[in-house]
Amino acid sequence: MRILVSNDDGYSAAGIEALVAALRPLGDITVIAPETNCSGASNSLTLSRPLxxxxxxxxxxxxxxxxxDCIHVALTGLLDFRPDLLVSGINNGANLGEDTLYSGTVAAAxxxxxxxxxxxxxxxxxxxxxxxxCAAQVARELVGRFRDSPWPEPMLLNVNIPAVPYHALKGxxxxxxxxxxxxxxxIRSTSPYGDEVYWIGPVGRARDSGPETDFGAIEANAVSMTPLRLDLTDxxxxxxxxxxxxxxxAP
Structure with missing residues (x-):
């Protein structure tokens, strides 16, 4: 199996190193990741300069x-093969609820x-x-499941893993x-040059967090697997x- 790996924390992040180490026994790994941390980059593409x-x-x-950018460049010219699977992460922090709209980790996927x-x-x-x-072991198990029983059509899966020892997971x-x-x-602040600047504030607390939600699964120390789609039409x-x-x- 040929696996393309990326993330949003940057190619030197501990999460991507652990992910690659966990997946190496499962196939041929190619890593194409951002040079620096791009958390919150969402699905943005760089169009104003060359890469x-x-x-x-x-x-x-x-x-x-x-x-x-990393995945677009990889799949439209850099690679001379088509990967069987793309894996993004392991992200340093949750991507739950509306986080998925802003997440660079989810964007790569x-x-x-x-x-x-x-x-x-x-x-x-x-x-x-x-x-x-623990997160690396979960990734290895799910990717191993995909290798042994691949989905018949493309899927987009958002997986969040509680920060607990593996034996403490509740499924x-x-x-x-x-x-x-x-x-x-x-958060308002002042730059060293006297300019008023603003820091984006913390994310909001959960308000829809029933047991069937990603928030609910994490609260119960279970791994959350949310299938996503990109059709935004209501x-x-x-x-x-x-x-x-x-x-x-129209008819």
Whole structure:
């Protein structure tokens, strides 16, 4: 199996090193990741300047761009093969609920999915890499499952792993995305040059966190597996919008 690996924390992050070490027994690994931390980059592509691809001493390729840049460049010209699977992570922190809209980790996976490559994003829900070995073992198990029983069509899977020892996990759950309260207010500060600047505030607390959600699974120390799709159309409101706008629906 040929596995393409990326992340949003940068090619030198502990999470991607642990992920690659865990997956090496399962196939041929190619790493193409951002040169620097790109957390919160979402699905952005760099269009205002050219991108450079370099190879580190450990064999990892790194790009001076976003996670989506990495996968886009890889799948549209850099690689001379099509990967069987794209794996993104292991992220330093959770990607739950609305986090998925901003996450560079999920964005790398969704870019692969857009090109028809089955893709999985892995995130360790607490920062500072606590129990990273547990997350790596979970990744190895799920990728091993994919190798032995591949999905018949491309999938996009968002996996969040509690920061606990592996023996403390309470199984695996398929979940839906929960919801957060609005983010905390921005934090005002002053630059060394006297300019007023703003830091984005912390994410909001969970407000839809039932047992069937990703928040609920993590609260119960279970691995959360959320299948995602990229169709943003609200099909339930198409007729209502047409009526509101005074338009007739096309046949």
């Amino acid at each position: 450079s691809v370099r190879q580190a001493a450990n064999g990892f390729y790194h790009v001076n761009g976003t996670p989506s 969704s870019e692969g999915f857009l090109f028809g490559v089955p893709s999985i994003a892995f995130s360790l829900v607490q920062r500072e890499w606590r129990h990273l070995d 695996f759950r398929t979940t839906r995305l929960g919801r957060r309260h609005p983010s905390e207010p921005v 099909h339930s409101r198409t007729e209502a919008i047409a009526s509101w706008a005074g338009l007739s629906m």
